[in-house]
Amino acid sequence: MAITRLLRFIQLLPRVPPDGEFHLKDLPGSGGRVDILCRELAACFDWAPEKWPRNNIQLIAMISNEVVLTFNNPGQDMPIGERAWAETIRKSLKGEAPSFVTRTESTLDELTGSLIDMPENRLCILDEGGVPLSEMDIAGCSTQNSFMLGDHLGFDSVAQLVIREFDLPRVSLGATSYLSSHCIANVISAFEKES
Numbered sequence: 001m002a003i004t005r006l007l008r009f010i011q012l013l014p015r016v017p018p019d020g021e022f023h024l025k026d027l028p029g030s031g032g033r034v035d036i037l038c039r040e041l042a043a044c045f046d047w048a049p050e051k052w053p054r055n056n057i058q059l060i061a062m063i064s065n066e067v068v069l070t071f072n073n074p075g076q077d078m079p080i081g082e083r084a085w086a087e088t089i090r091k092s093l094k095g096e097a098p099s100f101v102t103r104t105e106s107t108l109d110e111l112t113g114s115l116i117d118m119p120e121n122r123l124c125i126l127d128e129g130g131v132p133l134s135e136m137d138i139a140g141c142s143t144q145n146s147f148m149l150g151d152h153l154g155f156d157s158v159a160q161l162v163i164r165e166f167d168l169p170r171v172s173l174g175a176t177s178y179l180s181s182h183c184i185a186n187v188i189s190a191f192e193k194e195s
């Protein structure tokens, strides 16, 4: 049966310079942990999906509570490796986005509100302390399922406020804190098994 549902991941990156001014040789430091996003993009569009169509995956990066980059399947234009993804992110932040990336200006509060307003979209927070993903009714899930992730420090005060304001449910992949890219792979795999 063809999969028509969308899996969407929203990575919060409050420390990434929104003007794209970071050094390609220092992504964790000058890039404010933009390396997290590079690895997630490779997971979403390269190595993680086995059955799930890459066209049915979207990754949104919320940068410093002011810029939103939305990534869709790059297909043949796939950047290969962390540095190539970092160059794509930097160009996109500087207003030179390729066709598979959209740059908009928005706050986390506005972005969350627009996701909540989308019909057939369920939005959850990925959090170690949440309800186990295995208890989620994946087969009976919405047409669009969106999962929000924190950075290496978890969720900052802006994110905590938004999570409370919209009363977003928390979903857990277990008590261990995993790399964000592995959380994404885990969710894709769970949806593949149930679809």
Ligand SMILES: C[S@@+](CC[C@H](N)C(=O)[O-])C[C@H]1O[C@@H](n2cnc3c(N)ncnc32)[C@H](O)[C@@H]1O
Residues within 6 Å of the ligand: 125, 126, 127, 128, 129, 148, 149, 150, 151, 152, 153, 154, 155, 171, 172, 173, 174, 175, 176, 177, 178, 179, 180, 183
């Ligand atoms: C590297 S982890 C965050 C780091 C960790 N919370 C800490 O104290 O350093 C990045 C994000 O991945 C997600 N995450 C990591 N492990 C998870 C798990 N076991 N269940 C659900 N989400 C998880 C969360 O959204 C988290 O904010």
